Amino acid sequence: MPELPEVETVRRGLAPHAEGLVIERVEQRRPNLRFPFPDDFIKRLEGRRLVSMGRRAKYLVADMDDGTVLIMHLGMSGSFRVELSSGEETPGTFHYDRSKSTTHDHVVFHMSNGGRLIYNDPRRFGFMDLTTRAGLATCKHFEKMGIEPTGNALSSDYLAGVFQHKKAPLKAALLDQRLIAGLGNIYVCEALWRAHLSPKRTAGSLATKTGKPTEACERLTVAIREVIADAIRAGGSSLRDYVHTDGSLGYFQHSFAAYNREGEPCRTNNCTGQIERFTQSGRSTFHCPKCQR
DNA sequence: CGGCATACCTGCAAGC
DNA sequence: TGCTTGCAGGTATGCC
Numbered sequence: 001m002p003e004l005p006e007v008e009t010v011r012r013g014l015a016p017h018a019e020g021l022v023i024e025r026v027e028q029r030r031p032n033l034r035f036p037f038p039d040d041f042i043k044r045l046e047g048r049r050l051v052s053m054g055r056r057a058k059y060l061v062a063d064m065d066d067g068t069v070l071i072m073h074l075g076m077s078g079s080f081r082v083e084l085s086s087g088e089e090t091p092g093t094f095h096y097d098r099s100k101s102t103t104h105d106h107v108v109f110h111m112s113n114g115g116r117l118i119y120n121d122p123r124r125f126g127f128m129d130l131t132t133r134a135g136l137a138t139c140k141h142f143e144k145m146g147i148e149p150t151g152n153a154l155s156s157d158y159l160a161g162v163f164q165h166k167k168a169p170l171k172a173a174l175l176d177q178r179l180i181a182g183l184g185n186i187y188v189c190e191a192l193w194r195a196h197l198s199p200k201r202t203a204g205s206l207a208t209k210t211g212k213p214t215e216a217c218e219r220l221t222v223a224i225r226e227v228i229a230d231a232i233r234a235g236g237s238s239l240r241d242y243v244h245t246d247g248s249l250g251y252f253q254h255s256f257a258a259y260n261r262e263g264e265p266c267r268t269n270n271c272t273g274q275i276e277r278f279t280q281s282g283r284s285t286f287h288c289p290k291c292q293r
Numbered sequence: 294c295g296g297c298a299t300a301c302c303t304g305c306a307a308g309c
Numbered sequence: 310t311g312c313t314t315g316c317a318g319g320t321a322t323g324c325c
Contacts, residue, residue, distance in 0.1 A: 002318060034301065034320080058319075076319045077303075104303085123302045125319050141320095168296065177320080184318055281297065284316085 002074040004149065004182030005231035007058045010080055014117060015053040017082045018062065022049045022112035029106050034075060034127045044068055044130055045109075057145060057181035067133045071141060075125025085114025146179040149228050154180065156213035156221040164211045166203035170220075172281050173203035180224070186259045187227055189286045193258040194223035196268070198292045199285045230255065258286040266291060 002010070026042045038044075048064040055061060062070040072078075107119040107128070119126075131139040146162075147153035162179045163170075173179060174188040183191070192199050197216055206217035213221070234255065257267045262277040266288035273290025 006318075073319075076317065078319090122304065123317090123319090125301070127320090166295090172296080186318065282299085
């Protein structure tokens with residue numbers, strides 16, 4: 001599930017049940033997720049007050065009162081749920097459907113208000129790491145990370161600059177977290193569809209010889225910004241077994257125009273094409289060959 | 294360095 | 310029904 005909009009949705013769901021509270025106890029139920037937990041993981045977190053729950057690209061970034069920073073990545077199947085001391089669950093966060101099981105509850109943060117933040121991850125592609133506020137920007141996960149696709153850093157000039165001379169397919173360039181950090185397979189497909197651009201086109205074709213943005217580059221810039229904003233507004237998409245804690249599905253999935261719509265009619269006005277799927281650098285790409293050029 | 298394939302791990306849907 | 314196969318939102322690594 002989690003691309004940037006989903007991680008932002010999780011962050012917003014967790015923040016009210018985390019910020020300002022002390023992490024009284026950490027239950028770490030296995031030695032590793034995708035990677036081993038860092039040394040002294042429990043010791044460095046227990047007793048700390050969690051000052052803020054932030055996000056950078058697809059990472060959750062939790063700041064502690066002593067400068068420790070907990071970095072969490074949800075991988076492909078990671079999710080959080082919140083359980084309150086009353087036994088209630090809270091709406092707003094994503095979690096793996098509990099009718100399945102709690103077998104994959106790997107970490108439980110017991111907070112000072114009696115609530116629990118529970119990390120569940122069937123595939124264990126997620127990971128957690130510790131760094132410090134001072135070392136955050138240069139830690140291995142963030143050191144080479146590109147700009148956020150939200151906010152002012154994303155501009156057609158920026159895109160033209162990093163795409164110039166690149167022979168990689170546009171799709172691959174957009175998935176490259178060193179250029180733009182936070183886009184994944186779904187939203188790249190959606191942004192390219194909105195901009196009417198072929199995923200096969202070279203990234204370099206969006207810049208002129210002098211490195212200025214082409215008209216296509218302008219369209220893509222707007223498309224990326226809008227698709228991410230729309231998805232965050234919708235509370236992230238929800239695929240397969242992901243549901244909100246109140247049981248409702250994330251509903252951006254109903255807005256997919258390309259992703260997962262193989263064989264269905266293209267939704268571009270007056271376009272009579274249909275969505276095709278093919279494999280590009282090992283991943284499924286969905287596009288309309290008729291209106292995406 | 295760029296670009297690509299592969300590995301990591303589990304669950305689910307589809308096909309037989 | 311039950312088996313096998315392929316596919317899934319992620320990143321890291323190694324090979325040319």
